[in-house]
Amino acid sequence: MSVPGQPFEELISEHGPVVMRVCRAMLGPADADDAWSETFIAALHAYPDLRPASNVRGWLVTIAHNKAIDILRRAARAPRPTADVAQRPNTESTERLDAPVDDDLRTALDRLPPKQRGAVVYRYLADMAYADVAALLDSSEAAARRSAADGIAALRTVLHRPDPKGQRP
Amino acid sequence: MNTPTISVSAHEIAARLAAAVTADEAKLAELRAGLVARAGRDGLIDVSYRTLDSPFGLLLLAASKDGLIRIAFEMERHEDVLARLAADVSPRVLAAPAPLDDAARQLDEYFAGHRRRFDLRVDLRLARGFRRAVLDHLRDIDYGTTQSYAAVAAAAGKPTAVRAAGSACSHNPVPIVVPCHRVVRSDGTIGNYLGGTAAKQTLLAMEAAA
Numbered sequence: 001m002s003v004p005g006q007p008f009e010e011l012i013s014e015h016g017p018v019v020m021r022v023c024r025a026m027l028g029p030a031d032a033d034d035a036w037s038e039t040f041i042a043a044l045h046a047y048p049d050l051r052p053a054s055n056v057r058g059w060l061v062t063i064a065h066n067k068a069i070d071i072l073r074r075a076a077r078a079p080r081p082t083a084d085v086a087q088r089p090n091t092e093s094t095e096r097l098d099a100p101v102d103d104d105l106r107t108a109l110d111r112l113p114p115k116q117r118g119a120v121v122y123r124y125l126a127d128m129a130y131a132d133v134a135a136l137l138d139s140s141e142a143a144a145r146r147s148a149a150d151g152i153a154a155l156r157t158v159l160h161r162p163d164p165k166g167q168r169p
Numbered sequence: 170m171n172t173p174t175i176s177v178s179a180h181e182i183a184a185r186l187a188a189a190v191t192a193d194e195a196k197l198a199e200l201r202a203g204l205v206a207r208a209g210r211d212g213l214i215d216v217s218y219r220t221l222d223s224p225f226g227l228l229l230l231a232a233s234k235d236g237l238i239r240i241a242f243e244m245e246r247h248e249d250v251l252a253r254l255a256a257d258v259s260p261r262v263l264a265a266p267a268p269l270d271d272a273a274r275q276l277d278e279y280f281a282g283h284r285r286r287f288d289l290r291v292d293l294r295l296a297r298g299f300r301r302a303v304l305d306h307l308r309d310i311d312y313g314t315t316q317s318y319a320a321v322a323a324a325a326g327k328p329t330a331v332r333a334a335g336s337a338c339s340h341n342p343v344p345i346v347v348p349c350h351r352v353v354r355s356d357g358t359i360g361n362y363l364g365g366t367a368a369k370q371t372l373l374a375m376e377a378a379a
Contacts, residue, residue: 007255007262009265012204016197024190033200038205044213047260049290105182106189124183152179155186159177 004050011047012040015057017124019064025069025109025121035071039064062128065118081119108158115139116151123148173185203266215259218251219266219274219377224280225368228345230269233258236290239342257294257295264294264308276345282379285312287346295342301336303337313376339363 016149019039023032042063050059109117115137121143122133192200199317208214216238218231224349229247231239231254238258241250255262271289281319296304302325309318309324316324322334338349350372352359362369 004204005252005260008260009251009262009264012201017192020197020200021187021190024192025186037204037207041207041213043263044208057304076349103189104228105185109186120183120186124179125187129179152182155182156177158259159182 002049004054006081008044008047008058011043011056011060016040017062018057019060021125022064022121023063023068025125027063027071031075032070034066035067038067038070042048042067055132057126058128058132058158061122061128062132062136065122071124080089080169104158105155108155112151112154116154117145119144119147120155124152198274204246205263206250206329208263208285209265209267213261214263214265216254217265217268218254219261219264219269219273222249223276225364226373228276230276231262231273232268232272233292235292235294235302237254237269237343237346238295240344240346242344242368244365245363261297272346279345280375282375285379289346291343291346293342293347296340299325299327299330299333300337300340301338303334304341304343304347304349307338307341307349307352310348312348313379315351315353318360319355335360350360351376 018035020032020036023035023039027035028030039060042058043119046131049055093105110121111154112120119133122128122136123130128136130141130144130148137144139145187325205214205287212234216231216233217275218239219337221228221230223246223271226243227241227247229239229241229245230237231251231252235326239250239254240370251262275287279287291308293301293304306321306324319328319331319336321338322328322331325334325337327333334352335345338352339361341363344350350351350362350369352360353373359366359369359373
Protein backbone atom coordinates (compact mmCIF):
# COMPACT_ATOMS: atom_id res chain seq x y z
CA MET A 1 0.00 0.00 0.00
CA SER A 2 1.48 3.30 -0.93
CA VAL A 3 1.47 6.16 1.52
CA PRO A 4 2.02 9.89 0.96
CA GLY A 5 5.70 10.77 0.76
CA GLN A 6 6.68 7.62 -1.13
CA PRO A 7 8.52 8.06 -4.43
CA PHE A 8 5.93 9.14 -6.99
CA GLU A 9 7.15 6.39 -9.30
CA GLU A 10 5.62 3.84 -6.93
CA LEU A 11 2.24 5.56 -7.19
CA ILE A 12 2.29 5.14 -10.95
CA SER A 13 3.12 1.43 -10.80
CA GLU A 14 0.73 0.72 -7.96
CA HIS A 15 -2.25 2.83 -8.99
CA GLY A 16 -1.74 3.46 -12.71
CA PRO A 17 -3.84 0.43 -13.68
CA VAL A 18 -6.82 1.29 -11.47
CA VAL A 19 -6.79 4.92 -12.61
CA MET A 20 -6.80 3.62 -16.19
CA ARG A 21 -9.80 1.37 -15.49
CA VAL A 22 -11.69 4.31 -14.04
CA CYS A 23 -10.81 6.55 -16.99
CA ARG A 24 -11.82 3.89 -19.50
CA ALA A 25 -15.05 3.15 -17.68
CA MET A 26 -15.99 6.84 -17.77
CA LEU A 27 -14.66 7.82 -21.21
CA GLY A 28 -13.82 6.56 -24.69
CA PRO A 29 -10.29 5.23 -25.26
CA ALA A 30 -8.56 8.37 -26.57
CA ASP A 31 -10.15 10.54 -23.90
CA ALA A 32 -9.25 7.92 -21.29
CA ASP A 33 -5.57 8.20 -22.24
CA ASP A 34 -5.74 11.98 -21.87
CA ALA A 35 -7.56 11.74 -18.56
CA TRP A 36 -4.96 9.27 -17.25
CA SER A 37 -2.07 11.59 -18.16
CA GLU A 38 -3.84 14.70 -16.85
CA THR A 39 -4.57 12.88 -13.61
CA PHE A 40 -0.96 11.96 -12.96
CA ILE A 41 0.40 15.36 -14.00
CA ALA A 42 -2.03 17.07 -11.61
CA ALA A 43 -1.14 14.56 -8.91
CA LEU A 44 2.59 15.17 -9.42
CA HIS A 45 2.00 18.92 -8.99
CA ALA A 46 0.10 18.47 -5.76
CA TYR A 47 1.91 15.42 -4.34
CA PRO A 48 4.40 17.17 -2.00
CA ASP A 49 1.44 18.84 -0.24
CA LEU A 50 -0.63 15.69 0.17
CA ARG A 51 -1.49 15.19 3.84
CA PRO A 52 0.38 12.26 5.41
CA ALA A 53 -2.79 10.40 6.42
CA SER A 54 -4.36 10.52 2.96
CA ASN A 55 -5.62 7.48 1.08
CA VAL A 56 -3.48 7.73 -2.03
CA ARG A 57 -5.67 5.60 -4.30
CA GLY A 58 -8.81 7.51 -3.29
CA TRP A 59 -7.00 10.77 -3.91
CA LEU A 60 -5.90 9.68 -7.40
CA VAL A 61 -9.36 8.36 -8.30
CA THR A 62 -10.88 11.65 -7.17
CA ILE A 63 -8.52 13.55 -9.47
CA ALA A 64 -9.36 11.14 -12.30
CA HIS A 65 -13.09 11.64 -11.63
CA ASN A 66 -12.67 15.41 -11.92
CA LYS A 67 -10.61 15.11 -15.10
CA ALA A 68 -13.22 12.82 -16.63
CA ILE A 69 -15.97 15.32 -15.75
CA ASP A 70 -13.92 18.13 -17.35
CA ILE A 71 -13.49 16.10 -20.51
CA LEU A 72 -17.18 15.15 -20.65
CA ARG A 73 -18.18 18.79 -20.18
CA ARG A 74 -15.82 19.94 -22.91
CA ALA A 75 -17.22 17.26 -25.21
CA ALA A 76 -20.78 18.27 -24.34
CA ARG A 77 -20.04 21.89 -25.25
CA ALA A 78 -18.32 20.99 -28.50
CA PRO A 79 -20.83 20.87 -31.37
CA ARG A 80 -19.90 17.41 -32.52
CA PRO A 81 -22.32 15.03 -34.17
CA THR A 82 -21.16 12.25 -31.86
CA ALA A 83 -23.22 13.65 -29.04
CA ASP A 84 -22.89 10.48 -27.06
CA VAL A 85 -19.92 11.68 -25.04
CA ALA A 86 -19.43 8.35 -23.40
CA GLN A 87 -18.49 6.67 -26.63
CA ARG A 88 -18.16 2.97 -26.82
CA PRO A 89 -14.63 1.73 -27.06
CA ASN A 90 -13.56 2.13 -30.62
CA THR A 91 -12.78 -1.24 -32.11
CA GLU A 92 -10.36 0.42 -34.51
CA SER A 93 -8.23 1.44 -31.56
CA THR A 94 -4.69 0.10 -31.69
CA GLU A 95 -5.44 -1.94 -28.65
CA ARG A 96 -7.76 -4.89 -28.46
CA LEU A 97 -10.37 -4.52 -25.78
CA ASP A 98 -11.74 -7.59 -24.21
CA ALA A 99 -14.13 -10.35 -25.18
CA PRO A 100 -17.00 -9.48 -27.52
CA VAL A 101 -19.68 -10.62 -25.09
CA ASP A 102 -18.65 -7.85 -22.72
CA ASP A 103 -19.18 -5.16 -25.33
CA ASP A 104 -22.83 -5.41 -24.28
CA LEU A 105 -21.89 -4.94 -20.68
CA ARG A 106 -19.73 -2.00 -21.58
CA THR A 107 -22.52 -0.38 -23.60
CA ALA A 108 -24.93 -0.97 -20.75
CA LEU A 109 -22.50 0.75 -18.38
CA ASP A 110 -22.30 3.76 -20.71
CA ARG A 111 -26.09 3.98 -20.71
CA LEU A 112 -26.53 3.99 -16.95
CA PRO A 113 -27.62 7.27 -15.36
CA PRO A 114 -24.46 9.18 -14.29
CA LYS A 115 -24.78 8.48 -10.55
CA GLN A 116 -25.35 4.76 -11.07
CA ARG A 117 -22.45 4.58 -13.47
CA GLY A 118 -20.22 6.50 -11.10
CA ALA A 119 -21.26 4.38 -8.14
CA VAL A 120 -20.55 1.13 -10.02
CA VAL A 121 -17.19 2.38 -11.31
CA TYR A 122 -15.90 3.82 -8.03
CA ARG A 123 -17.23 1.06 -5.82
CA TYR A 124 -16.53 -1.96 -8.00
CA LEU A 125 -13.70 -0.93 -10.32
CA ALA A 126 -11.80 1.40 -7.97
CA ASP A 127 -12.74 -0.54 -4.82
CA MET A 128 -13.54 2.63 -2.89
CA ALA A 129 -15.53 2.74 0.35
CA TYR A 130 -19.14 3.93 -0.05
CA ALA A 131 -18.35 7.01 2.06
CA ASP A 132 -15.75 8.06 -0.53
CA VAL A 133 -17.99 7.12 -3.44
CA ALA A 134 -20.72 9.30 -1.90
CA ALA A 135 -18.33 12.23 -1.59
CA LEU A 136 -17.33 11.91 -5.25
CA LEU A 137 -20.92 11.72 -6.43
CA ASP A 138 -22.08 14.45 -4.07
CA SER A 139 -24.73 12.23 -2.54
CA SER A 140 -25.32 10.49 0.76
CA GLU A 141 -23.70 7.17 1.55
CA ALA A 142 -27.11 5.46 1.49
CA ALA A 143 -27.84 6.98 -1.92
CA ALA A 144 -24.44 5.83 -3.20
CA ARG A 145 -25.21 2.29 -2.06
CA ARG A 146 -28.59 2.41 -3.78
CA SER A 147 -27.04 3.78 -6.97
CA ALA A 148 -24.45 1.01 -7.02
CA ALA A 149 -27.08 -1.65 -6.38
CA ASP A 150 -29.41 -0.23 -9.05
CA GLY A 151 -26.53 0.02 -11.48
CA ILE A 152 -25.46 -3.58 -10.91
CA ALA A 153 -29.07 -4.72 -11.25
CA ALA A 154 -29.35 -2.92 -14.59
CA LEU A 155 -26.11 -4.50 -15.81
CA ARG A 156 -27.34 -7.91 -14.67
CA THR A 157 -30.36 -7.67 -16.98
CA VAL A 158 -27.97 -7.36 -19.92
CA LEU A 159 -26.31 -10.59 -18.93
CA HIS A 160 -29.67 -12.29 -18.48
CA ARG A 161 -31.20 -11.08 -21.70
CA PRO A 162 -32.61 -14.12 -23.45
CA ASP A 163 -30.69 -15.34 -26.42
CA PRO A 164 -32.65 -14.19 -29.51
CA LYS A 165 -31.99 -17.53 -31.21
CA GLY A 166 -33.59 -19.59 -28.52
CA GLN A 167 -33.64 -20.45 -24.87
CA ARG A 168 -30.65 -20.37 -22.66
CA PRO A 169 -29.72 -23.52 -20.81
CA MET B 170 -44.17 -19.88 -13.69
CA ASN B 171 -41.07 -17.68 -13.83
CA THR B 172 -38.21 -18.65 -16.04
CA PRO B 173 -35.42 -19.84 -13.79
CA THR B 174 -32.40 -17.54 -14.09
CA ILE B 175 -28.84 -18.11 -13.03
CA SER B 176 -28.07 -15.05 -10.96
CA VAL B 177 -24.79 -13.35 -11.74
CA SER B 178 -23.14 -11.92 -8.65
CA ALA B 179 -22.17 -8.27 -8.40
CA HIS B 180 -18.57 -9.36 -8.13
CA GLU B 181 -18.72 -11.35 -11.31
CA ILE B 182 -20.23 -8.38 -13.12
CA ALA B 183 -17.48 -6.20 -11.64
CA ALA B 184 -14.82 -8.66 -12.77
CA ARG B 185 -16.19 -8.71 -16.31
CA LEU B 186 -16.40 -4.93 -16.41
CA ALA B 187 -12.85 -4.69 -15.10
CA ALA B 188 -11.65 -7.04 -17.81
CA ALA B 189 -13.33 -4.86 -20.43
CA VAL B 190 -11.61 -1.67 -19.24
CA THR B 191 -8.22 -2.96 -18.14
CA ALA B 192 -5.26 -1.66 -20.12
CA ASP B 193 -2.43 -3.99 -21.05
CA GLU B 194 1.15 -3.48 -19.85
CA ALA B 195 2.32 -2.04 -23.15
CA LYS B 196 -0.38 0.63 -23.10
CA LEU B 197 0.43 1.60 -19.53
CA ALA B 198 4.15 1.72 -20.33
CA GLU B 199 3.45 3.99 -23.29
CA LEU B 200 1.34 6.34 -21.16
CA ARG B 201 3.94 6.31 -18.39
CA ALA B 202 6.71 7.25 -20.84
CA GLY B 203 4.60 10.14 -22.13
CA LEU B 204 3.94 11.26 -18.58
CA VAL B 205 7.64 11.23 -17.65
CA ALA B 206 8.57 13.21 -20.78
CA ARG B 207 5.93 15.81 -20.02
CA ALA B 208 6.82 15.99 -16.32
CA GLY B 209 10.43 16.60 -17.34
CA ARG B 210 9.45 19.40 -19.73
CA ASP B 211 7.25 20.98 -17.04
CA GLY B 212 10.04 20.83 -14.44
CA LEU B 213 8.00 18.52 -12.21
CA ILE B 214 10.70 15.93 -11.57
CA ASP B 215 12.72 16.76 -8.46
CA VAL B 216 14.65 13.48 -8.40
CA SER B 217 15.20 11.38 -11.52
CA TYR B 218 16.84 8.00 -11.40
CA ARG B 219 18.01 5.05 -13.44
CA THR B 220 20.14 1.98 -12.89
CA LEU B 221 23.46 1.08 -14.46
CA ASP B 222 25.18 -2.27 -14.81
CA SER B 223 28.62 -2.15 -13.26
CA PRO B 224 31.38 -4.54 -12.22
CA PHE B 225 29.81 -4.33 -8.75
CA GLY B 226 26.29 -5.18 -9.76
CA LEU B 227 23.44 -2.84 -10.49
CA LEU B 228 24.12 0.75 -9.42
CA LEU B 229 21.32 3.21 -8.74
CA LEU B 230 22.03 6.70 -10.10
CA ALA B 231 19.86 9.58 -8.94
CA ALA B 232 19.99 13.27 -9.83
CA SER B 233 18.32 16.39 -8.49
CA LYS B 234 17.93 19.47 -10.66
CA ASP B 235 21.37 20.51 -9.33
CA GLY B 236 23.26 17.39 -10.32
CA LEU B 237 24.13 13.85 -9.34
CA ILE B 238 22.83 13.43 -5.80
CA ARG B 239 23.16 9.71 -5.12
CA ILE B 240 24.91 6.59 -6.32
CA ALA B 241 23.87 3.44 -4.48
CA PHE B 242 25.19 -0.11 -4.51
CA GLU B 243 22.80 -3.02 -4.62
CA MET B 244 23.52 -3.95 -1.01
CA GLU B 245 22.11 -0.59 0.08
CA ARG B 246 18.73 -1.72 -1.33
CA HIS B 247 17.68 0.68 -4.07
CA GLU B 248 14.09 0.77 -2.87
CA ASP B 249 15.18 2.05 0.53
CA VAL B 250 17.51 4.57 -1.06
CA LEU B 251 14.68 5.97 -3.21
CA ALA B 252 12.40 6.17 -0.17
CA ARG B 253 15.09 8.16 1.67
CA LEU B 254 15.51 10.50 -1.30
CA ALA B 255 11.74 11.03 -1.35
CA ALA B 256 11.86 11.94 2.35
CA ASP B 257 15.06 14.03 2.26
CA VAL B 258 14.75 15.81 -1.09
CA SER B 259 11.24 15.55 -2.56
CA PRO B 260 8.67 12.81 -3.17
CA ARG B 261 8.56 13.84 -6.85
CA VAL B 262 10.85 10.93 -7.68
CA LEU B 263 10.56 9.39 -11.14
CA ALA B 264 12.42 6.76 -13.12
CA ALA B 265 13.68 9.08 -15.84
CA PRO B 266 16.95 7.97 -17.44
CA ALA B 267 17.65 10.92 -19.73
CA PRO B 268 19.02 13.34 -17.09
CA LEU B 269 21.46 10.61 -16.04
CA ASP B 270 22.65 9.45 -19.43
CA ASP B 271 25.82 11.54 -19.21
CA ALA B 272 26.68 10.21 -15.74
CA ALA B 273 26.03 6.65 -16.90
CA ARG B 274 28.28 7.10 -19.94
CA GLN B 275 31.13 8.56 -17.86
CA LEU B 276 30.85 5.77 -15.31
CA ASP B 277 30.94 3.19 -18.10
CA GLU B 278 34.11 4.81 -19.43
CA TYR B 279 35.62 4.86 -15.93
CA PHE B 280 34.89 1.15 -15.37
CA ALA B 281 36.46 0.39 -18.74
CA GLY B 282 39.63 2.23 -17.63
CA HIS B 283 39.15 5.00 -20.19
CA ARG B 284 38.30 7.84 -17.83
CA ARG B 285 40.29 9.26 -14.93
CA ARG B 286 38.17 12.29 -13.99
CA PHE B 287 34.43 12.81 -13.88
CA ASP B 288 33.08 15.91 -15.48
CA LEU B 289 29.69 15.97 -13.78
CA ARG B 290 27.65 18.35 -11.67
CA VAL B 291 27.34 16.84 -8.20
CA ASP B 292 24.73 17.81 -5.60
CA LEU B 293 26.15 17.16 -2.12
CA ARG B 294 23.21 18.58 -0.17
CA LEU B 295 22.74 15.26 1.62
CA ALA B 296 26.04 15.80 3.47
CA ARG B 297 26.36 18.70 5.90
CA GLY B 298 29.04 20.40 7.98
CA PHE B 299 32.29 18.52 8.40
CA ARG B 300 31.05 15.61 6.28
CA ARG B 301 30.49 17.99 3.45
CA ALA B 302 34.00 19.48 3.92
CA VAL B 303 35.44 15.96 3.73
CA LEU B 304 33.58 15.15 0.53
CA ASP B 305 34.65 18.43 -1.06
CA HIS B 306 38.25 17.51 -0.30
CA LEU B 307 37.88 13.94 -1.65
CA ARG B 308 37.27 15.30 -5.10
CA ASP B 309 40.88 16.59 -5.08
CA ILE B 310 42.42 13.14 -4.52
CA ASP B 311 43.76 12.10 -7.89
CA TYR B 312 43.00 8.92 -9.76
CA GLY B 313 45.36 6.11 -8.82
CA THR B 314 46.46 7.70 -5.54
CA THR B 315 45.32 7.20 -1.94
CA GLN B 316 45.22 9.24 1.23
CA SER B 317 44.88 8.25 4.88
CA TYR B 318 41.81 9.09 6.94
CA ALA B 319 44.09 11.26 9.10
CA ALA B 320 45.31 13.23 6.09
CA VAL B 321 41.73 13.70 4.91
CA ALA B 322 40.63 14.91 8.36
CA ALA B 323 43.45 17.43 8.35
CA ALA B 324 42.72 18.60 4.82
CA ALA B 325 39.06 19.09 5.76
CA GLY B 326 40.11 21.34 8.64
CA LYS B 327 39.94 19.05 11.69
CA PRO B 328 43.18 17.09 12.08
CA THR B 329 41.91 15.26 15.18
CA ALA B 330 38.57 14.23 13.65
CA VAL B 331 39.92 11.07 12.04
CA ARG B 332 36.97 8.94 13.05
CA ALA B 333 34.52 11.59 11.78
CA ALA B 334 36.40 11.66 8.49
CA GLY B 335 35.89 7.90 8.22
CA SER B 336 32.22 8.35 8.98
CA ALA B 337 31.92 11.02 6.28
CA CYS B 338 33.44 8.57 3.78
CA SER B 339 31.11 5.75 4.81
CA HIS B 340 28.12 8.07 4.35
CA ASN B 341 29.29 9.42 1.01
CA PRO B 342 26.09 9.82 -1.05
CA VAL B 343 27.97 9.78 -4.35
CA PRO B 344 30.62 7.05 -4.12
CA ILE B 345 32.95 6.38 -7.07
CA VAL B 346 32.39 9.88 -8.51
CA VAL B 347 33.37 11.37 -5.15
CA PRO B 348 36.25 8.95 -4.61
CA CYS B 349 35.98 7.86 -1.00
CA HIS B 350 37.52 4.55 -2.12
CA ARG B 351 40.85 6.41 -2.34
CA VAL B 352 40.92 6.89 1.42
CA VAL B 353 42.68 4.08 3.33
CA ARG B 354 43.91 3.45 6.85
CA SER B 355 47.27 4.82 8.00
CA ASP B 356 48.47 1.27 8.68
CA GLY B 357 48.01 0.48 5.00
CA THR B 358 44.93 -1.72 5.39
CA ILE B 359 42.10 -0.88 3.14
CA GLY B 360 39.27 0.19 5.48
CA ASN B 361 35.55 -0.23 5.04
CA TYR B 362 33.48 0.65 2.02
CA LEU B 363 29.78 1.16 1.31
CA GLY B 364 29.92 -1.21 -1.60
CA GLY B 365 31.93 -3.79 0.35
CA THR B 366 35.68 -4.12 0.86
CA ALA B 367 36.02 -6.23 -2.28
CA ALA B 368 34.60 -3.42 -4.41
CA LYS B 369 37.04 -0.96 -2.86
CA GLN B 370 39.94 -3.31 -3.56
CA THR B 371 38.81 -3.76 -7.16
CA LEU B 372 38.53 -0.02 -7.73
CA LEU B 373 41.99 0.66 -6.25
CA ALA B 374 43.57 -2.18 -8.22
CA MET B 375 41.91 -0.97 -11.43
CA GLU B 376 43.16 2.58 -10.91
CA ALA B 377 46.66 1.39 -10.02
CA ALA B 378 46.83 -0.69 -13.21
CA ALA B 379 45.51 1.97 -15.58
